[in-house]
Amino acid sequence: MPSERRIVITGLGVISPIGQDLATFNRNLFNGVCGIEPVDFTWRDLSTRFPVAPVKNFDPAVFIDVKKASLMDRFAQFAVAAARQAFDDSGLVLTPELAARAAVITGTSVGSQNTIEESFLKLANGSTRAHPFTIPRLMSNAGSSHVSMTLGFTGPAFTVASACASAVHAMGVTLQMLRSGVADLAITGGAEACLTFGTLKGWEALRILSPDVCRPFSARRSGLVLGEGAAMLMLETLEAAQARGARIYAELAGYGMSSDAKDITTPDAGGAARAMAGALADAGLAPQDIDYINAHGTGTRVNDIMETQAIRQVFGDRAEHIAVSSSKSMFGHALGAAGALEMVATVLAVTRDLAPPTMNYLEPDPECDLDYVPGAARAMPIRAALNDSFGFGGLNAVVAVRKSG
């Protein structure tokens, strides 16, 4: 479709365990800084300790009016903070005409876990009434809603939920809406604040949490480590960005989506491969054009083997020449925000010609036999890259990023 609009990334915002602004995240990501540490979680007289990747000392007041922040769950505060950064980073001046053409489409997996647990705790402790803001705080669309209110975007706004693929599904939908002209500019990404006693106990019961750190693709990996945070992208058409002289990070070149239709927790290489192949086809890219893949790379036994097989299925011999790394080794698995944090990593990789590392890598696994960039970032030409996200429930989403200009 030669007449189709091309969509570019002109702003980035990030609230993460390894940096609460783009510059810090950028520095720590490529220096292999690991944001994982043991944290105690309590609920009444119960207490437990898990290794997690927390956003430490987050101060919503830096980004949000204090009175408005009290209406928001932590995940919505993350969403607004990251969106505010991305919008400011883009340098865009919003006119009423542009505002009506501006969309907010963000992903979240659970959303307001903190609010849910605090509310039950209040009742369990003998209170007869919940906090009056319980419902507005716990709506999973609250992230998108508060971003739209904060930035004054009055075009289409909604939340996408597909577990760990939520943010990348949101980006794919946004790309399609911008191409087709439903909107002209958008904030997209994901936010999650899932480090709560109840969430951790739930993941613990699935027996897939690591007892120490996340070691994606290595023989001695021991499971996933939960994280939290948000990342947002400012998207607009190439034409509009060029017309206003905006700094363009990269092109959001294509997306692919699929469902495994197989198992609620075990992922399928065929489904992942279809999503990757779909993203390539949609972007008009060949396997030979891809230099880097930011993997889903959870550090679980099943994901890492499955993802390796899927990359081999799609890329054949080219797979040997692609750098594949998992940033979850540094900032953990932020569920509905994971694909957004990893998208910022992917965009920075393409912009800087620098592949972020897979940290904590211990010994090669014969079943994971690709180039995982262990231990240190690598300078290399990156013309185009994929960002993989595969959600529980077998919902897969992949986006392609291409160097601009």
Added chain:
Amino acid sequence: MSQLDEILDIMAKVSMVERSTLVPDAKISDLGITSLDMVEIICELEDKYGVELPYNANMNFQKFPTLGDVLDMIQENIAAAGKG
């Protein structure tokens, strides 16, 4: 009913496989017991016997190729906790 029978009954119920196929030499993968089934089985046994069973789907699944291997782990932990 012996403890082993109780454990096997729980395994059969949770994974919905024929109780008679649950013999120690059987490979777990051949029995049709999925990793999610195993997580559910372990959880039920922990509740029943009041013990913690060290099971991580990432690290341990391959260490228990046969049903006997996982039964040994379960019974050793129940005995060590003095809950038999």
